Amino acid sequence: MAKKKKVDLDTVELSLNELKSDSQEAAEYLLSHQQKIYTGKLLKHIGGGLLVKLRAAPNGDFSLTERSKYSDRKWQLPIKSSKNTITFYSDLLGSNDLKRVISYHLLPASHPFGRIRSYESSTTYASAHSYIEKYVLLPNALDGSPKSIKAISTKLLNKALDAARDDSSLRAYSFLHFYICFWIALSEQKLIPTEYRLNIPLIKIDNKERKLDIQAQIEEERIGWSPLSEDELTKLIEHSLFWTDKALPELLKIKKYIVKNDYHQQKHPAIITTNNIPELEALLGKEVDGVAICGYTMPVISQRIKGRQYLTYNYNWRKKYRLAVDKVRDGVLIILALITGLRSRELGKITFDDLILGDDLEWKLNVARFKTSDDPNFFGEKDSIPLPSILGELISEYKDLRSISGLMRNGLMFEQTSNRTLELENHASSRAIQKNFSRIGKELGLDSIHAHRFRKTIAEILIKKSERNIDLIRMLFGHKSYRMTLRYIARNPYMVSSITEAMEVHYAESFMKIVSATQNGSYSGIAAERIASSLSDRPELFKGKLFKLSIQEYLAYLLQAGVPIFIQRTTIGTYCVSTESYAESNQPPCIKNNLNQLTMPDISNCQLECANAVVLEDAKTSLEENVTFYESIIDNAIGELSGKAIEELKRKVKTNKRHLGNLNSKTCIGKERLETSKVQS
Helix, strand or coil: CCCCCCCCHHHHHHHHHHHHHHHHHHHHHHHHHHHHHHCCCCCCCCCCHHHHHHHHCCCCCCEEECCEECCCCEEECCCCCCCCEEECCCCCCCHHHHHHHHHHHHCHHHCCCCCCCCHHHHHHHHCCHHHHHHHHHHHHCCCCCHHHHHCCCHHHHHHHHHHHHHCCCHHHHHHHHHHHHHHHHHHHCCCCCHHHCCCCCHHHCCCHHHHHHHHHHHHHHCCCCCCCCHHHHHHHHHHHHHHHHHHHHHHHHHHHHHHHCCHHHCCCCEEEECCCCHHHHHHHCCEECCEECCCCECCEEEEEECCEEEEEEEEECHHHHHHHHHHHHHHHHHHHHHHHCCCHHHHHCCEHHHEEECCCCCEEEEEEECCCCCCCCCCCEEEEEEECHHHHHHHHHHHHHCCCCCCCCCCECCCCCCCHHHCCHHHCHHHHHHHHHHHHHHHHCCCCCCHHHHHHHHHHHHHCCCHHHHHHHHHHHCCCCHHHHHHHHHCCHHHHHHHHHHHHHHHHHHHHHHHHHHHHCCEECHHHHHHHHHHHHCHHHHCCCHHHHHHHHHHHHHHHCCCCEEEEECCCCCEEEEECCCCHHHCCHHHCCCCCCCCCCCHHHCCCCCCCEEEEHHHHHHHHHHHHHHHHHHHHCCCCCCHHHHHHHHHHHHHHHHHHHHHHHCCCCCCCCCCCCCCCC
């Protein structure tokens, strides 16, 4: 018998500390980002903007977006997203008008401190107005009228914040705090009409004690980093693909031409010639989708020498080339962050020498891993993670772009080449990487872009497998099958950890219920027997702190085998504990004869004879009703149904009764094994 693996408690503690560190960092980042939205230097073009418009049109009859006016009950925002509206449907007196004057300043074009760049952020923050009604106005018999607003005090607001906290609603607590602070900031800057202003100092609400309290609750709830939204991910991927798929080949042509003619060896920054060079102009001036890939300037200088007039053409290309190379770098950074799940600190230390093509033609990336984001070990621990060939080849081409004109700099993969003043900052790797993400976000009109969110995003995509997500996974990893991608990810500890966290969000409640039921013996089904057997083999792994690590180990095993896990409650009250794709010859009963390429369990068609069905105590009533229903059909169907149909109904009765017997016996392990379709589990 194989020797049982001893649990490494140090590893357990390390995993838990890493989760705690990530939660703490996410909480700090969230609060810091929110604070920037209601503090800062007032932009000159914003001051008094809304007041001027309301004086000219007191009824709010002025354009806000192409499709909406300020006075509309629904603002249609110019984004392709489900979060593309801000609505004003409150029945509370004056509340809609109050929400309008605040929401106006949450729009990118009218945010007073220039911090909001995304309309999606606008809708998210504007939705926090509902917490003003719930915790500030209604409990105190107030509304949105000037008289009520004047009655709002510091004590009342702090009491409202305490109530939101005590409701155990993290979003309510943190967003109510943000919304109140933003309202006070607008009041202090005199950006909203007098009747809507709060006469309360910001420090009375936005103080150290309150922020630490909010941060502590965020950490306790372990919300962590949120994945990128579909709109954010779409913009980032499109930006990345433009520069790595469309622009990169054109830049490689430019680099090849420059090297061929030794222009990169010239000491003068410009290419100086007495004749224009059409081929060079065509390469440097190339546009793709209306965007200049590189560009150049060409001042023509006239000189008179010994009575003769001479023209010289000065092609300035280096600065434009460096800017274009940095765009490619951003594209590579986006894809690498998505695929590897590395932290900012780890991304910032990667050099081109860390990219290795092995004798087996497999790409790998050497990285310095840090146990937590604030690990005091400056150099980290050496490790290597696999890279899809599509990414390894992309980085090699990006390296080729940087091989001329001193662009290799310090050899860091993601250092900036277009601004030499940032050389020192490039060594502060974590800060430099985060500045890259912030700059990319600003360019694309996105807020709160952070390395940790990329890691969470791939995990969420792998858990929520829509057809669109599957196509995205195949594109990013270059794999023909979803199973190949899972096997690749199993070799990356960063992604295993992130997927585990995502699974906890989606499956934890169901899985915990299943584990609890199998531990006390109240269950039925072959899938439940397998789980119970695992628990009895190593019961110490499913208690306290070890439980989370056990899930990680189990998940890593499944991923290595290319097995995507599926846990979901079915329509008949059972649980499906299954994989997510099956060969046509080996399908579970719920999707038999389904010829789609990706065949996922159909929980609306759960069959109790399936080997993947876990039947718990909650399903007893449904089972009893099934028996009564099928037996009544049999009793009244003599001569009406074929013998084959009658036999099928009897089989269903037998299956339901067996499950009931198992649930009632409380000791079903190894007993009353069901007849099953031979399904791989």
